[in-house]
Amino acid sequence: MPELPYPTVTDRTSPGAPYRGEEPFYYGDQDGLDLRALLDILLRGKWIILATMLALAVPVVLYSIVSPSKYRAYSILLVDKTDTDLADVLPEQVPTAFWRQERNLSNELLVLDQSTELAESVARRLMEAGRVPGTERPLSILNDDDPATPLTVEEVAFRLQKEYINSSMETGGADAIRVNAVSTDPAEAALIANAFSEAFADLTQDQSRSSASASREFLEDQVETQNERLREADAAVEDYMLQEGAVALQEETTRLVDQIATLDARRDQASVNLQTKRAELAALQGELARLEGQLGDRLSSNLDGQLVTVREQIQQLRGELETFYSQNPALRTNPNPPANIARLRSELQRAESEQDRIARALSEQSLASSTGPNDQASGFSRAAELRSQISAARVAVRGLEAEVRQVGARLGQYEGELSSVPEQSIELAQLERDRRAAETLYGALEQNLQQARVAEQSQLGYARVIRPAFPPTRAFSPLRVRNTVLALLCGLVFGGLLAIGRVKLDHRIHTPDDLGKLGFPVIGTVPSTDTLVKEEYGGAEAAEVNGRMVDTHVVSLLNPMATASESYRALRTNIQFSRPDVVVQTILVTSANPGEGKSVTSSNLAVVFAQAGRRVLLVDSDLRRPTVHKKLGIPREPGLVQELFTDDEINPDALDRLADDLYVLPAGSIAPNPSELIGSRRMRDLIEDMRSKFDIIIFDAPPILAATDAVLLSTQCDATLVIARAGETKDFELQSAMTALADVGTKPSGLVLNAFDVRQAYGYRYKYAYRYGSSYGYGSSKVTEA
Structure with missing residues (x-):
């Protein structure tokens, strides 16, 4: 993820001072990509890596299986002729030093690989043989697509030079040539290599006998x-x-x-x-x-x-x-x-x-x-x-x-x-x-x-065969195991590069370190509850509690011993100590965009505060798209809108009680002017009235980038929490939300990373092993009654 500069946020007590947030809990490596970050990226892109490996390995494996096995046989020619002094035969105009070069076999290699006369001589021998000696299998070099027109000597010679034969110098400084022949039949490969070597030796002998x-x-x-x-x-x-x-x-x-x-x-x-x-x-x-x-x-x-x-x-x-x-x-x-x-x-x-x-x-x-x-x-x-x-x-x-x-x-x-x-x-x-x-x-x-x-x-000629070719016992091509391993390694490397490139171009928040790199304070991390809901509730959207259908993601109420419930309790503790000089009583919960889990977070946070013996009021202040009443299974009306249109003090006994010390004020009826209601004097008076009757008041506010309600309400709250959803919230959207809060002088208490899958980030499974351990808990793992 590309690093962004710290947002410029104005502190309430120091107008115009740059704000970098409270000291974050988790910071990544600001100087570069460390090993943990690299492993985190690779783990996050494991499916890309796996798909790339398969995309490269499968064609290679299929090609290796379909391709016929090829065998290489070789014979060795010893080339031996003593040179004479050239000074007496060089033309006077040619410098003697021009020809005094080290001995090499380039001419002989050229003749073996390119001589038409030699190739045709070998072709005639193979055409006379017709079959592989010992096995009586037809020679593959003589196979013709059109049996009606047999191959000519020139065509067989061309095949020999292009597909079957090549020569190279022997190592070690000896005047020797290795004649290599390749064929799908090991015995045929040996036959071709020997035929070529013998034909070349005969050619040199004919020259010597002239x-x-x-x-x-x-x-x-x-x-x-x-x-x-x-x-x-x-x-x-x-x-x-x-x-x-x-x-x-x-x-x-x-x-x-x-x-x-x-x-x-x-x-x-x-x-x-x-x-x-x-x-x-x-x-x-x-x-x-x-x-x-x-x-x-x-x-x-x-x-x-x-x-x-x-x-x-x-x-x-x-x-x-x-x-x-x-x-x-x-x-x-x-x-x-x-x-x-x-x-x-x-x-x-x-x-x-x-x-x-x-x-x-x-x-x-x-x-x-x-x-x-x-x-x-x-x-x-x-x-x-x-x-x-x-x-x-x-x-x-x-x-x-x-x-x-x-x-x-x-x-x-x-x-x-x-x-x-x-x-x-x-x-x-x-x-x-x-x-x-x-x-x-x-x-x-x-x-x-x-x-x-x-x-x-x-006169024996200057070349003779010192090692005839023998049928090889093992194919040299295709190397199926090696090709597969190389394809997998190449796929691993290429897939890793794709995964790194994808993450580097990805603006979404995935880990607490991503928030730390942006310079924002991280006040809590909540794991994903999808697996818990699927395992314990079969993926149902709601479960019954005291006659109410409560959203299954409100785990603090349904299953207080779950790992996610412990995360909300940790968040509760962090909020209480986020401002040592102020008693945190009113808490605003918002997000940059809809669907990032602010309502679930506010509901769970209200439950854990109530479980701690506090008198808690959960207020659904999202007058545009309220969801708290759906998640907690209570009526939408009467609610906050009705309270704002009356001058009466709030009556706790008239509110819905989800559990002991947990009161809920839903959004109420549809309001034509939510922003004016939230910013009204009546709202400020209502908040003061709530402070006098409840220990903790939690406001579920609209998303910051969708409406100004959350920004207005944040000026009247002691603490502001901004929810970011792992894998969905983008860094520039989050920065815009934080800037909007800073513009009105709000100093957020911190960000909460919601739906964080600890298994998808290398290193966090050890950091959160105790907090998110599956064996952690007291008593029953399920609570069906509040």
Whole structure:
């Protein structure tokens, strides 16, 4: 409740002096919100807090129940390749320090998350499998809304990248990548993670085997060619020997043939090796040319900067949308939002599409220009390695060319010597030489092919799976218990804030501290009697007492041992000591507005004064809307109006007696001018007459803000009580009433907080435990006779 300044009230004895009231009984914390006040606010707003908690928790619980369980499986890839020095391969215009950065796995992560080639390779494997191994359940990633049109490889690959797969770097500084797969089936999650890891390892292996594969393919072609040549040579020797009858060569001719065959085979082998090296050299030069072109594109490309810019734009757009969604959550799922929301959604969609395009282009560049785990310089490391291999291949080519020339020269020398032998021997020797050369070359090529195959298989790539994925035993989403607890906590906090905001904006009086913060004296507090009436009288409005139907809220008469009756007795004591220098004989009871309990309070107060042995007169001075006669079950006439229109002294014996020493003067007939009657000289004389015949006179006056009667009558009374009803009376209305009394010089004895529910205010249940304790009382809890 907002604090208001003290009202300015003029004291009777000190005109113009500011009035702050008598010392109040209960004061709140004037400096700020203390713990008790906070707990009081939360207790008062418990239904708001509970409703907020339920409003947040119920949708979260329902969502958690309806959402399928998701499982996460992961495999770990070890990425290991030694970098080479980049100084010899960097272009002269690029500073070396630009590339000397710490090793990281950003390129490999980008390839795993964005490479279309890799995703399609995994998609093909999953489509071939079709079902989860071991369980034979269909793969959920292959489910299609339209069974008539099966999914394509591209569609499955897109699903993989968007919904099922993501990668991250392992912690601890190791060059390792964790490949995470998510699915509603734990076995499927493990299958996808393993498929992705194996496909990536195969991809790196294919890159490492590129040059070795070129040599192996060339040697396979040469082995097949030489094998055919050997078969033809064998057939030629056999045919010639059968046709010419040649069976053997002379010893010298045999030696020359052997020498020529050996040299011929050596020359052919050297020629094959030369062609192999040339093929390998061409493959290396082609790869280097491709790599240098891609590296040049990478150096001149600004895709990295574009990706950063697009991501910042996406974050900004999402932030703006979330601001609108937080103000109106219904906009989040509205298919036809306002124009500004639709524009933001459209811009966000275009930005996300642009991000995917740039990321894919960047992944393809990274995949093409890097062979290592490493960093942005891995492509230059590969270029340095290729240049080193090209240099070695060129040296080998020159050596093989020299060997071919040398062997050719010696072969010409031996062929000259062979020309001196007989013609038949020469022909046979030539055929034998070709056969032996083909045989020798075939054996050498076969051996080289086996070595090339071994070399190719030995290239394992720079990434390998060191931990395969296993089906998880527990779902990671949704976390139903955690979500429910968080929703309840958020509801508690949000509901608490709503409750605090509601109380801070609430101008109603709820506790005695609220009156104390306004600077008004609190002379008494009366608890609510609704529960008592409901429990003891079944909620009836009246109960019979000595033949009269008395309002059940007049508890001091019906049940003197009730807790509320004790509150009225405490109020009686406080009134008697409110003015030590004056004997309080006339008491005015009023309120700011109707319905705040002034008539009930005046009736109960009259009863407890009478119970104390005082001769009490209760006067219903509310000539506009009198209610005392209804509450006490007596006739309305004759009453105060009749007394004001006569000059006779008041006769106590002619008044209604509700109990011993308790006399009641009702309002009487309807008066056309209540204010004039209340302010008349006859009223003053009547009050003086009442003083002489009664110990206590209690006036039930109209509300202050409804009529001036109470203000006029307050100048003729010893004590003025203003009734405030807890939960209904507003602070500014009460302040206006107090100001109206101060304007005529009335100094109220204090305020009475009526219908105060002690259970709704933290701390008061302990302060009033004795006074309002349910076990407190003497004798019977009910009194049916006065």
